[in-house]
Amino acid sequence: MNSSILFFVLLGLTLFSYWFGLQRSLKVAGGAWHKKELTSLPQQFGLLTAMVCGLPALITLLIFNSGEHIVVEQLLTSTLPVNIQSLSNVDLVLYLNNIRSIASSETPANILQVLSQSSDLKNSSEYKAAFTLQELNQQAAWLKTALVLIIACVSVAVLVRKFSLTYPARQKSERIIRALLVASSAVAILTTVGIVISVLFESIQFFKSVSPLEFMFGTQWSPQTAMRVDQVAGSGAFGAIPLFAGTMLITFIAMLLAVPVGLMIAIYLSQYASAKLRAFAKPMLEVLAGIPTVVYGFFAALTVAPVIRNMGESIGLSVASESALAAGLVMGTMIIPFVSSLSEDAISAVPNALKEASYGMGATKSETVLKVLLPAALPGIVGAILLAVSRAIGETMIVVMAAGMAANLTANPLDSVTTVTVQIVTLLTGDQEFDSPKTLAAFALGLMLFITTLGLNVLALKVVRKYREQYD
Amino acid sequence: MTKHNITKSKKNLPVKESNSTTFSTTERVSLGLKKRHRKEKRFKRVGLSAVLFGFLLVVILLGDITSKALPAFHQHWVKLDVNYQASWLDISESSSLGLKNEALTEQLNKANYRNVLRKSLYEMFPEVSGRKDKRSLTKLLSSNAEFTLKDNLLASPQLFDKKTQVWVRLDDDVDSYLKEEFAEGEAGLRINQNQAQWLAKLTSSENVESRFNISFFTSSDSREPELAGIKGALMGTLLTMFVTLLLSFPLGVAGALYLEEFAPKNRLTDFIEININNLAAVPSIVFGLLGLAVIINLFGLPRSAPLVGGIVLTLMTLPTIIIASRAAIKAVPPSIREAATGLGASKMQVTFSHVLPQAMPGIITGAIIGVAQALGETAPLLMIGMVAFIVDVPTSIVDSATVLPVQIFLWADSPERAFLAKTSAAILVLLTLLLIINLTATMLRSKFEKR
Numbered sequence: 001m002n003s004s005i006l007f008f009v010l011l012g013l014t015l016f017s018y019w020f021g022l023q024r025s026l027k028v029a030g031g032a033w034h035k036k037e038l039t040s041l042p043q044q045f046g047l048l049t050a051m052v053c054g055l056p057a058l059i060t061l062l063i064f065n066s067g068e069h070i071v072v073e074q075l076l077t078s079t080l081p082v083n084i085q086s087l088s089n090v091d092l093v094l095y096l097n098n099i100r101s102i103a104s105s106e107t108p109a110n111i112l113q114v115l116s117q118s119s120d121l122k123n124s125s126e127y128k129a130a131f132t133l134q135e136l137n138q139q140a141a142w143l144k145t146a147l148v149l150i151i152a153c154v155s156v157a158v159l160v161r162k163f164s165l166t167y168p169a170r171q172k173s174e175r176i177i178r179a180l181l182v183a184s185s186a187v188a189i190l191t192t193v194g195i196v197i198s199v200l201f202e203s204i205q206f207f208k209s210v211s212p213l214e215f216m217f218g219t220q221w222s223p224q225t226a227m228r229v230d231q232v233a234g235s236g237a238f239g240a241i242p243l244f245a246g247t248m249l250i251t252f253i254a255m256l257l258a259v260p261v262g263l264m265i266a267i268y269l270s271q272y273a274s275a276k277l278r279a280f281a282k283p284m285l286e287v288l289a290g291i292p293t294v295v296y297g298f299f300a301a302l303t304v305a306p307v308i309r310n311m312g313e314s315i316g317l318s319v320a321s322e323s324a325l326a327a328g329l330v331m332g333t334m335i336i337p338f339v340s341s342l343s344e345d346a347i348s349a350v351p352n353a354l355k356e357a358s359y360g361m362g363a364t365k366s367e368t369v370l371k372v373l374l375p376a377a378l379p380g381i382v383g384a385i386l387l388a389v390s391r392a393i394g395e396t397m398i399v400v401m402a403a404g405m406a407a408n409l410t411a412n413p414l415d416s417v418t419t420v421t422v423q424i425v426t427l428l429t430g431d432q433e434f435d436s437p438k439t440l441a442a443f444a445l446g447l448m449l450f451i452t453t454l455g456l457n458v459l460a461l462k463v464v465r466k467y468r469e470q471y472d
Numbered sequence: 473m474t475k476h477n478i479t480k481s482k483k484n485l486p487v488k489e490s491n492s493t494t495f496s497t498t499e500r501v502s503l504g505l506k507k508r509h510r511k512e513k514r515f516k517r518v519g520l521s522a523v524l525f526g527f528l529l530v531v532i533l534l535g536d537i538t539s540k541a542l543p544a545f546h547q548h549w550v551k552l553d554v555n556y557q558a559s560w561l562d563i564s565e566s567s568s569l570g571l572k573n574e575a576l577t578e579q580l581n582k583a584n585y586r587n588v589l590r591k592s593l594y595e596m597f598p599e600v601s602g603r604k605d606k607r608s609l610t611k612l613l614s615s616n617a618e619f620t621l622k623d624n625l626l627a628s629p630q631l632f633d634k635k636t637q638v639w640v641r642l643d644d645d646v647d648s649y650l651k652e653e654f655a656e657g658e659a660g661l662r663i664n665q666n667q668a669q670w671l672a673k674l675t676s677s678e679n680v681e682s683r684f685n686i687s688f689f690t691s692s693d694s695r696e697p698e699l700a701g702i703k704g705a706l707m708g709t710l711l712t713m714f715v716t717l718l719l720s721f722p723l724g725v726a727g728a729l730y731l732e733e734f735a736p737k738n739r740l741t742d743f744i745e746i747n748i749n750n751l752a753a754v755p756s757i758v759f760g761l762l763g764l765a766v767i768i769n770l771f772g773l774p775r776s777a778p779l780v781g782g783i784v785l786t787l788m789t790l791p792t793i794i795i796a797s798r799a800a801i802k803a804v805p806p807s808i809r810e811a812a813t814g815l816g817a818s819k820m821q822v823t824f825s826h827v828l829p830q831a832m833p834g835i836i837t838g839a840i841i842g843v844a845q846a847l848g849e850t851a852p853l854l855m856i857g858m859v860a861f862i863v864d865v866p867t868s869i870v871d872s873a874t875v876l877p878v879q880i881f882l883w884a885d886s887p888e889r890a891f892l893a894k895t896s897a898a899i900l901v902l903l904t905l906l907l908i909i910n911l912t913a914t915m916l917r918s919k920f921e922k923r
Contacts, residue, residue, distance in 0.1 A: 004868075069772035174820040181734060184726035188747040188794070191787045195758055198765030261522050268519030277523075285526050290906060291533070292848025294877045295899050298884045302892065303536050333529050340526075362501070364508055366515035387753065394755020396851035401884060421757055421851070428764065429854055446761045450754065457753040 003065055006145055010061070010152060014054035017156050021049025021163075028163045040169035048173040052159045055176070057152040064144050072136050079132050081125060095126075102130040103137070199450055202443030209437045210238045215444060217241060221407035221418075223427060223438045238441055240448070242407035246324070246417030250399060251392040253328025253413055254335055259385060261332075262339025267369055270344050289337040297401030300330035305402060312414060320416035322404040328413065331398050335388050342387065346380025346464075347373055383464035390456035394449060396421040420445050537903075541896035543651045547685040547698065549639045550613070550674055554592045556625055558633050561588055580625055580632065585618040589640075597670060608667055614641035614698045639681070644697035644890035646671065650680070661889070688897060692863050693879065697890035700883070702898050704865045708778055708858070708873030709847065715782020715869055716789065716846050721839050723786070724793030725828075728835075731794070732801040733823050752791035759788045760855025768856060775857035776872040784852045789842035796838020800831040833920035840913040844906055850877040876902050 025045035029038050038045070073096065077085060084095060102111070111131045115124055163169075207215070218239015265285065269278055305326035312319035319325075350373050358368040374381070404416030405426060427442035495503070561583035590610055594600065600609050617640035624638050625631055642650070645662040650671070652660065659665045674680050692704030727748075735741040763784035767773050773780050804827050812822040853859075858874050859882065866873035874882070876898060883895040 004870075066771040170818065174818060177820060178730075178734060181726045181730035184723045185728075185730045185735070185744050185794075187723055187727065187787075187790065188744055188751055191751055191762070191790070192747045194766050195754065195762045198762050199758070202765060261525060264519050264522030265526055268516075268523050272516055272519055273523070281523055281526075284530060287530050288526070288533075290844070290848075290910060292850065292877055292902065292906070294848070294850040294880050294884075295533075295537070295903070298880065298895060298899060299533055299536065301884065302540075333533075336526060336529070364512040366512045367508070369515070390753060391755075394757065396755070396757045397881065400851075400854075401881065421755070424757060424761070425851070425854055428761075429857075429859055443761060443765070446758055450758050453753060453755055453758075454750060457750055461749070 002141065003061065003144070006061065006148060010054060010057055010148060013057075013149075013152050014050050017053035017152075018046040018050040020046075020156070021160065022046035024049075024160050024163055025167075025169070028165060028167075037165055038169075039166050040171075044170040044173055045163065045167075048169045048176070049156055049159060051173060051176050053152050053156045056155055057148045060151055061144070061148050064147065068140055068144070072133070072140055075136055076129065076133050080129060084125070099126055099129045099133055102126060103133040106130070108134055195450065199443050199447040202440050203447045206437060206440035206444045210441070210444075214238065215240055215441075219409055221423075223423070223441055238437065240420075240445065242409040243418060243420045243423055243445070244448075245409055245411075246403070246407070247393055247419040247421075249324050249411060249413065249417055250328045250331060250403060250419060251389060253325060254331035254392045255385070255389060257329055257332030258335040258339050258388060262336045262388075263343050263381065265336070265340040266343035266347060267373075269340070270347050271365060271369055271373075285337045285340060288333065289341075291334075293334065293395060293397040294401070296330050296334050297397040297399075300326050300398055300402035304330055308414075317414060319414045320404065322402060322416045323414050324403060324417045325413040327399050327402040330402065331392055331395055334395070334398065335392060338391060339384055339388050342384030343377070343381050346377040346384060349380060350376045379463050379466060383460040386456050386460035386463065390453045390460070393456075394421065394453050396425060400425050420449055424449070534903075537896050537899050540893060541900040542893075543648075544688060544893035544897035545685055546682045547687075548642045548647050548650050549681050549683055550642050551679040551681070552589075552592055552617075552638050552640055553596055553635065554588060554621060554624075554638045555595065555635045556588060556621075556632055557591075560591050561585070561632075576629060576632070577626070580622075580629060583622075583625075585622045585625075589613070589618045589621055597673075600670075605666060608664065609670060612643055612646050612667060612670065614643050615696055616641060616699050641698050642680070644888060647698055648890050648893075650675075650682075688894070692865055693861060693874070693882075694863065695861075697886075697888045697894055700891070700894055702876065702879060702901060704862060705874050705876045705879035705898070706901075707865050707867075708862075709875040711778035711866060711869050711873060712781040712785065712853075712875050713843060713847060715779055716785045717839070717843055719782065719786040720789050720793055720842060720846075724790055724839065724842070725797055725835055727790070728794045728797035728801055729823060729828065732798050733827065734819070748791045748794055751787075752795065755851075756788055756849055757851040757855065759784050760852030762787070763852060763856045774870050774872075776860050776862075776874075777870045778866065778873050778875075779869040780856050781853050781858055781873075781875065782869070784856060785846040785849060788849065788852065789846045792842040792845060793835075793839050796841065797831070797835045800834025800838065801827060803834060804830045833916055837913045837917045837920070840909055840916070844909045844913070847906060847909070848877055848902065850881055853878050854881070876905075 022042045022045055025038060025040075025042045026032055026035060029035050029042075035042055076096070076099070077092070084092070087095065106114075108131065111127050111134070114127050115131070215238050218237065219241045220237035220239045221242050222237050265281075269281060273281065301322075305321060305323060308323055308326050308329075309319045309321060354372055354376055355368055358372040363371070399419045399422050403422055404418050405422065406416060407418050407423075408415055410417060424442045424445050427438055427445075561580070563579050563583055590606075593609060593613070594606065597609060600606055620640045621638055624636075641647075646667075649660040649663045649668075654660045654668070659668050663671070671680070687699065688701045689706075690703055691699060691701035694700040731741065731744065735744075763780060767780050767783055768775055773783075808826050808830060809822050812826045813819075817825065853875060858878050860872060860874065861882070862872050862874050864871070880895055880898050880902065883891045883898065
C-alpha cells in the first residue's frame with residue numbers, strides 16, 4: 001500500500017475508532033440511558049480513542065517515510081558487486097540514480113525478461129539491481145502497512161480494555177490536545193533550528209574548501225568551475241565582496257526612493273489628509289504591497305530597464321541593459337507602502353500632548369511635524385527603515401529578473417551588478433552537483449543573508465522597544 | 473527630549489532679544505509669518521505629491537501590465553482549403569476503399585497530415601515556388617496546425633478523400649505581426665516581404681479571423697507561444713495552496729491558541745515568541761534553502777512536487793497566521809471565558825467551545841491573508857525545483873508541477889516575443905486571483921467588525 005492510500009485508510013480507522021470508543025463507553029455505562037454514570041462524556045471517550053488510534057500510527061508513518069529511502073539505499077548498496085561499491089561517491093550516486101529510474105519505469109516482469117535475454121554484463125547488473133530495489137521497496141511498503149495498522153489497532157485495543165465508569169477520558173484527551181498545541185507552537189522553533197542547521201551545516205562544508213577570509217573579503221566572484229579538464233570555465237573564485245557591494249548599491253537606490261516618498265506619504269496621510277482621502281489612499285497603496293514580487297521583476301526587466309536605457313542613451317550615457325538603477329527603483333516602489341505604514345504607526349504613537357503643546361506655542365503644522373513629531377517618532381522611523389533595508393536585502397525575484405549575473409565591483413548605478421540572492425538562485429537552479437563548492441557556496445551566501453537580516457530585525461526591534469518605553 | 477528643548481530655548485532667548493532692539497516679539501512673529509505660511513504650503517504640497525506619486529506608480533504598473541496582456545487574450549486563426557486526398561495522407565486508395573470503419577480510423581491515426589497541410593497550402597498559393605519560399609509559407613502556420621487537421625478528420629471521417637475548409641492557428645510571430653497594425657503587405661518583425669504579401673491576400677479574402685484565446689486557459693506550458701497556456705500552472709498553484717492551507721491553518725491556530733490561552737510566562741514561551749517574530753522577517757529565499765537541504769535532501773521527498781512547495785510555504789506563512797490569530801483570540805472579551813468557566817467548563821472546553829468560535833472570523837481573515845502571501849511567492853519554489861518545464865497537468869501533490877508565479881518567471885525569461893503578452897496575461901490572472909482573495913478577506917473583516 002503506498003503512503004497516501006495508507007494515510008486515508010488510517011484516517012478512516014481513526015473516524016471508526018471515535019464511534020467505537022463512544023459505543024464502548026456506553027456499553028461500560030450499561031446503555032445510553034445510563035451515560036450520566038460515566039465521569040466523562042461518551043464523546044470524550046470517542047475523542048480519546050480516535051486520538052490514541054491515529055496519532056501514534058501517524059507518527060510512525062511519518063518517521064518511516066522520512067527514513068525509508070536511506071535504509072533502502074543502504075541495503076541496496078550492500079547487495080551490489082564489490083567493484084561498484086568501491087566507486088567514488090559521485091559515480092555511485094549516478095549509478096544509483098540510474099537504477100532508480102529503471103526501477104520506476106519498468107515493471108518487474110519486464111526487468112526479468114531483459115535479464116533472461118541480455119548478455120551484456122554491465123546492463124544486466126543494473127537491471128538485477130533494479131529488480132532488487134523493486135523487491136526492497138515492496139518489502140518496505142508491506143512492513144510499513146503492517147506496522148502502521150498494527151500500532152493503530154493494538155493501541156485502541158489496549159485503551160478500550162481500561163474503560164470503566166470512572167475512567168478519566170476527558171482529562172487524558174485534554175492532556176493530549178494540550179501536547180498537540182505545544183507541539184504546533186514549537187514548529188516555529190523547529191523551523192528556525194532547521195534553517196540554522198541546513199545553512200550552517202552546508203556552509204561548514206563549504207568553508208572546508210574555501211577559507212572564510214577569502215569568501216568574505218575576496219573581490220573575485222566566478223563560481224563556475226570546469227567539470228572536465230579541457231573545458232573553458234571560470235577559475236572558481238569565491239570572493240563575495242562584489243555581491244555584497246551589488247546588494248548594497250541596489251538597496252541604497254531603493255531606499256533613496258522609498259524613504260522620502262514613504263515618509264512624506266505617512267506625514268501627509270496622518271496629519272493633513274481628510275478622512276475621505278485616507279479611506280481611498282490606504283487601500284490604494286496597499287495594492288503596491290500586495291503585488292507579488294515576480295510581477296515587479298517583470299515590470300523592472302521589461303518596462304523600466306528599457307526606459308532608463310533609452311533615456312540614458314538620449315543624453316549620451318551608456319547604460320547596461322540590466323542596470324542596478326532599474327532594479328533599485330522598482331524595489332523602492334515595492335517598499336514604499338512598507339515604509340509609509342510603519343512610519344505612520346510611529347508618528348501616530350507620539351502622544352497628542354506634544355503636538356497640542358506645539359500648536360499652542362503658535363507653530364504651524366509643518367513646523368510641528370518637522371520639529372516635534374519627527375524627532376519624537378525618530379526611533380520608530382529608524383526601526384521602520386531598518387526593517388525596510390532588511391526586506392530589500394532579502395528580496396529575490398526583482399533582482400533575479402532585472403539585475404545582472406556578472407559580479408562587477410562598481411558604484412555606478414547605470415552598470416549591471418549582481419546580488420547575494422541572485423547568486424543563490426543562479427547556483428541552485430539548473431544542473432547541480434551536490435557537495436560541489438559551487439552548490440555549497442549558495443548556502444554560505446544564505447547564511448550571510450540570514451545573519452544580516454536577523455541582525456537588522458533584532459536591531460530594529462530594540463530601537464522601537466526603547467522608544468516605546470519613553471512614553472508608556 | 474522636551475526638557476532639553478526648553479532649556480535650549482531659555483538659553484537662546486536673551487541672545488535674540490539683544491539682537492533686535494527696535495521690534496517687539498509680536499512684530500517679529502508677524503514679520504516672519506508670511507514666509508512661514510509659504511513654507512507650510514510648500515510642505516503640504518510635497519506631501520500631497522508624494523501621495524499622488526504613489527497613486528501614479530500603481531496606475532503605471534497596472535496599466536502597463538494590462539495593456540501588454542490584452543493581446544494575449546485573442547489569437548488569429550486562418551481558414552485553409554484542405555484536401556484530405558488519400559494519396560496525400562499516404563493511405564493507398566485501393567486498400568482504403570474496402571476498409572471497414574475501424575481499420576480506416578486506425579489508418580487515419582497514422583496518416584501523414586503534415587503532407588496534407590503543405591500540399592493544401594501550396595494549392596492555395598500556386599504562385600509560390602522554390603524550396604525557400606515554400607518553407608517560409610508553411611512557417612506562417614502554427615506547428616500544431618497538422619494536429620488540428622488530424623483532429624478534424626478523426627472527428628468526421630466522412631471527409632476522407634474530400635475537400636473541406638479547416639480553421640488552424642497562425643504562428644506566434646504572424647499573430648504578433650497581425651496585432652501590430654502594419655500596412656498591408658509591409659514587412660514586419662520576423663515577417664519578410666513575401667510572407668506579408670501572402671498574409672495580405674489571406675486577410676483581404678477574409679480567411680483570417682481573430683478569436684478569443686481559450687487555449688490560454690485550457691492548455692499547459694509549451695515551447696510554442698501560440699499553444700502555451702496556464703492550466704498546468706493553475707492546477708499546480710491549486711494543489712500547492714491546498715497543501716499550504718491544510719497544514720498552516722491547523723498548525724497556526726493551534727500555536728496561537730497555546731500562546732494566548734495556555735502558555736505559562738516562562739523562558740520557553742518567550743523563546744517561541746521571539747522565534748515567530750523573527751521568522752516573519754526572514755527572507756523567503758532562506759525558506760527555499762531549508763526546503764532543499766532538509767525536506768528534499770534529508771527526508772527524501774520528491775523535487776518539484778506541490779507537497780514540498782506547500783510545506784515550505786506553510787513554514788513561511790505560519791508566523792503571519794499565528795500573529796493574526798493571536799490578535800483575534802486576544803480580542804475575545806474575557807467575560808466570555810469567565811462565564812464559561814463559571815458554568816464548570818474545563819479550560820479546554822472554554823477554549824474550543826467559546827473562545828475559538830468567537831475568534832474564528834478574525835482567524836480566517838488572517839489565514840486568507842497568509843495564503844494570499846503564499847500565492848504570490850516565487851523565490852523559495854525556485855530552490856525546490858518547481859522551475860522545470862512541465863507540460864503535463866499535475867493531478868496529485870507528488871507530481872512534478874509548477875505554479876503561476878513561477879510560470880510567469882519562466883515565460884518572462886523566454887526569448888520569443890509573443891511570450892511577453894502571455895506573461896502579462898498570466899500576471900493579470902494572478903492579480904485577479906489575489907484581488908478576489910483579498911476582497912474576501914476584507915469583506916469578512918468588515919462583517920466581523922460590524923458585529
